[in-house]
Amino acid sequence: MSEQLQPVETGSAKPSIYVEGLTIDFALDSAIFNRQHMRAVNDVSFILKAGQALAIVGESGSGKSTCARALCRLFEPSAGKIWLQDVDINEKKNQMKQLDFAKEVQMIFQDPFGSLNPVHTIRHHLARPIKLHHPHVSGDELEQRVIEIIERVGLSPARQTADKYPHELSGGQRQRVAIARALAVGAKFILADEPISMLDVSIRLGILNLMEDMKKDGIGFMYITHDIATARYFAERTAVMYVGHMVEWGNSDSVTQNPQHPYTQLLISAVPEAGIRRSKEKMAKKADIPVWKPDSQGCPFASRCLKATDQCREAMPPVTQLAEDHFVRCYLYES
């Protein structure tokens, strides 16, 4: 399915992360023989490009965060490859040092209260990545850079903020510090794992706009969310995940305005809108969300889908191209 995500600009100057057939299994027990596994991510492929954002949308447990963690090497893929430019990041032979890798890919976490060390000042959080990645910077120059980065993420007064401890900042300010840390490393790609879901609604836009600015400066984002509206606002492309599978993807406008996969339609119908009562029309069956095993078969949504046929339960549907940049994996659209 990787061809559909192309075109890869081979030889282009712009860096990209290229994920092909990413599959991640987790052991469910610690038996020596016959160990049970669950498949958290199954055959996922996408491209992250510099200066662009890819939103990954899906419910809890759909493998969004697992994907992101595999991308920054916290998990090793069970199958599939992740390429950073033209380097396989999990290749043992020419494995990049964590330090070099960190320069390329950084992560922003969901919980702004857990992502900063409570015993260190903001200065420590920002000076440390600079020292680590630019060892020649020190003294006044280091201080200057820290202040610059704090100002860059819109915290002022910068000098006072640098002296503060995380508990003296609000959630939104902390999230700005977390973003500043990724900037301090100088990462070209940022994996943002639900960066605004734990913030007050009133300050979400500020953080999104900050990331938008960073995007304009050439940083590529993977934006994980379950808020479809912000996905459309922030990301050029959107991929919808369900139980570890990418079920629909394409440019954000097509996916969110013209959803085709029954799961995407269900997801969008769940967004509350002011003044409109939720339609009584049934969108899906009530059924357990399956635990995907390596030997599970069919479409993961089949158990809940109203339009499911026997075919759906037997094999995962192939990729169908609906428009120039809009793809779906569903038998309904198979030509």
Added chain:
Amino acid sequence: MLKPLKKLKHALGRYFKGNPAAIIGTTIVTTIIVACLAAPLLTDVDPNRRVARGHQPPSADLIFGSTRAGKDIFSQVLYGGRVSLMVAFTAAIMTTVIALAVGVTSGYVGGKTDETLMAFTNILLVFPQLPLLIILAAFLGQVGPFIIAMILGFTSWPWGARVMRSQTLALRNKEFIVAAETMGESKWRIILIEIIPNLISLVAGMFVGTCLYAIGAQAGMEFLGLGDPTVVSWGTMLYWAQSSAAFIVGAWWDFVVPGTFIALMGGGLALLNISIDQISNPKLKTGAYIKIWRRMKAEVEARRKGAAS
């Protein structure tokens, strides 16, 4: 230079404010430590010299009386305190360092390292402490204070190591640790700079708790005659008081004085420990709230009475 001092003052102020346990504990412990350190200034009597007749009761000359051998108890308790406290601190430092190293390594590294270290820890943990100490001391012969400190230090860390491990396990999945890892920090830096500063209050509590235990254990071993009786310490003072039948002849000061010092030091350290616990876990802080609760209750009752009449 001034700023950190101010910060320290501020932190100390916050620590002591509304915390009687901290105030009393610190006062007792510092008084005893300072008195022991300043022993040459407080008395010019050699604790090992015979200065009076045996078993003289406390008087103006001999503030705490004399032992059966005619030695000045005041001088002995101060100089002996130096030995006892030194043993306690040495044992506590050793225990804390070993517990921290084993616990944090085990919790952060995980896997086989964790299993091996914890198996070893658990084996040591199930040994009953006092019999182990007695066997070790008996095996080594009558042991000096330094050896006692070593024995205590090497045998009392497993409990602390387990506490440190569980705290580290809780911390290691925090996102700031994951962030440091993805940033490319080395394992050592993560342990030393990111994890251990978060354990400071636990470390302090463990240090104080081990001091308390070591003072008791040392006194116990020496009282049983396992220590070197020629060294003056609170434990050997009790040993000599016992062997000279001070209790039977009515020379109460001979054992009451070292006993009181041990009890005071133990009480002071226990209070300190409690107050440190209250900082690391504010839910334990009760005193003031109970006062407020009582006052509110009294007010409500007064109002009820007013309404009834």
